[in-house]
């Protein structure tokens with residue numbers, strides 16, 4: 001089964017992907033996490049991607065699609081995956097469709113999570129991430145038991161550079177899912193729209209029901 005998670009920055013894609021992966025064993029592929037690994041590792045791709053990420057822009061499709069296709073070509077993605085943060089536009093969606101068609105597979109579900117801008121802003125501003133295992137927290141909505149420390153692995157929590165106010169505004173302006181992307185999946189009759197303003201547990205329950 002292949003699933004795409006769509007929604008603006010802060011809607012809850014990453015958090016829900018972590019929860020769905022834990023509940024279903026489905027492989028979680030986050031292009032944002034992949035880019036951040038490259039930035040951290042100082043690779044050529046990381047250097048290029050960071051020029052865009054640091055301004056709140058999307059990384060160009062050529063780089064993004066190549067990285068994604070390489071990732072889904074690996075053995076662990078043979079049976080399925082859940083994509084978090086990909087696709088962000090129609091060319092990316094078409095590249096994914098073509099790659100899956102080449103192996104007699106397709107996107108089975110597109111899950112669109114929405115929330116109002118004021119909620120997105122407050123979520124991104126309070127987001128903390130485990131440096132070690134990547135688990136997502138929120139300082140008010142979903143805090144760790146001990147401030148700054150991951151409940152799961154005792155790793156150190158950090159805040160993303162691009163979650164600072166200036167960059168967040170740019171991301172909210174530039175990175176909402178385009179209507180044409182949503183229509184792409186509506187036309188394929190695989191779109192589910194989820195009210196992301198509900199509690200974390202309520203959203204997880206709706207998503208699990210949608211992919212059952």
Ligand code: ADP
Pocket residue numbers: 007008009010011012013014015016123124126127128136137138139141142196197198199200201203
């Ligand atoms: P995205 O991957 O869509 O950018 P995240 O999953 O990283 O969003 O969530 C952004 C922040 O909002 C995180 O700190 C997360 O803990 C918090 N969050 C996500 N979903 C909810 C929710 N339904 N209610 C309250 N806070 C949430």
Ligand code: ADP
Pocket residue numbers: 008009010014031032033035052053054056057058059060064084085086087088092162171
């Ligand atoms: P968020 O959780 O806030 O939605 P992500 O972690 O998914 O953000 O992405 C972080 C950054 O990585 C984005 O601002 C963008 O620059 C880049 N990025 C991630 N996925 C893509 C993609 N599919 N296409 C282009 N750029 C991407």
Ligand code: ZN
Pocket residue numbers: 130131132133134135150151152153154155
């Ligand atoms: Zn951790």
